[in-house]
Amino acid sequence: xxxxxxxxxxxxxxxxTDSAKADKAKGFGWLNAIMxxxxxxxxxxxxxxxxxxxxxxxxxxxxESGQASMVKHDSDLNSVRLSRIHKAQAFMRxxxxxxxxxxxxxxxxxxxxxxxxxxxxIRPNGSQDVAWEGIAVDIDxxxxxxxxxxxxxxxxxxxxxxxxxxxTTQFVDYTKNGRRFDRALPDNYHLTFSRSETNExxxxxxxxxxxxxxxxxxxxxxxxxxGYTVIDGDTHDLRHLDPRGPRGxxxxxxxxxxxxxxxxxxxxxRLAA
Numbered sequence: 651x652x653x654x655x656x657x658x659x660x661x662x663x664x665x666x667t668d669s670a671k672a673d674k675a676k677g678f679g680w681l682n683a684i685m686x687x688x689x690x691x692x693x694x695x696x697x698x699x700x701x702x703x704x705x706x707x708x709x710x711x712x713x714e715s716g717q718a719s720m721v722k723h724d725s726d727l728n729s730v731r732l733s734r735i736h737k738a739q740a741f742m743r744x745x746x747x748x749x750x751x752x753x754x755x756x757x758x759x760x761x762x763x764x765x766x767x768x769x770x771x772i773r774p775n776g777s778q779d780v781a782w783e784g785i786a787v788d789i790d791x792x793x794x795x796x797x798x799x800x801x802x803x804x805x806x807x808x809x810x811x812x813x814x815x816x817x818t819t820q821f822v823d824y825t826k827n828g829r830r831f832d833r834a835l836p837d838n839y840h841l842t843f844s845r846s847e848t849n850e851x852x853x854x855x856x857x858x859x860x861x862x863x864x865x866x867x868x869x870x871x872x873x874x875x876x877g878y879t880v881i882d883g884d885t886h887d888l889r890h891l892d893p894r895g896p897r898g899x900x901x902x903x904x905x906x907x908x909x910x911x912x913x914x915x916x917x918x919x920r921l922a923a
Contacts, residue, residue, distance in 0.1 A: 659747055660740035662733050664755040666776070667762075671887040675771060678886055681763035683756075686734050686776035689713055693738030698778040701826040703846035705917035709910040710777060734777065741780075749785065750793040753815050757800040760819055771888055774812070775823045782823070783811050783835055813839045822889045824864055828852045831861055840890035842901060847916030857898035862889070864901040866910070868920040871902035875919075 665683035666672060675682035689710045690699040699707065713731065727735070741748045756772060763770035774782050787809040789797070794806045809815045813836035821836070824844045835841060843863045845853040853863045857878050864883055871880050881892060883901035893899055905911045905918050914920075
């Protein structure tokens, strides 16, 4: 997909703090900021979900649920979809500038959370699967000055990733890229593996290693799935608060959006009555 309004800079809102997921977090004392980009290849700038399954792409909550799904035809673009396309294009085509802007917007979220008496939790991948631990952030003098105005004393320089810029802030994400769990992830970045119709064997292998795995169930979730304890993942999106142990936990999620609710590919687990 290509877009005639391709951009290399993004001036809109980076994070959403008023989605249904984010609202749930407020009840637990957290301000949950989520960044949504055009998923997979919808931005016309490569694949931002390299490990997504066909059913995951078809039913993506970043495109097929909420305000993004409010279109007459599947191929139509509304303001939400266009914003997510432009965000993806700016990230891919103007990476240095985008990461500086992301740093400033992250600082604003942190300050907002503290002003509300809450803790900030940042989810960079709301609808995409970018390995943020490998995305450097070059803080120049102008960005450092902007951060200082927000109360952050961060000297200009090159940081390995956004989590290093804000080492005391909690970041969380879901991912279908199992290789990310073989890396030394930042201490303040919690990942949950996401099962699909094509990666169940990998999901079970990661569970055996103590990695928590999100599974979408069509109805009431079972107490156990493949011998692993199931917990409710719809209560909030604060995955770093989930229990952890030598054996992983299954994070039960309900299908979001019309297409996910009708899925019969195996992406949504439908248990026998």
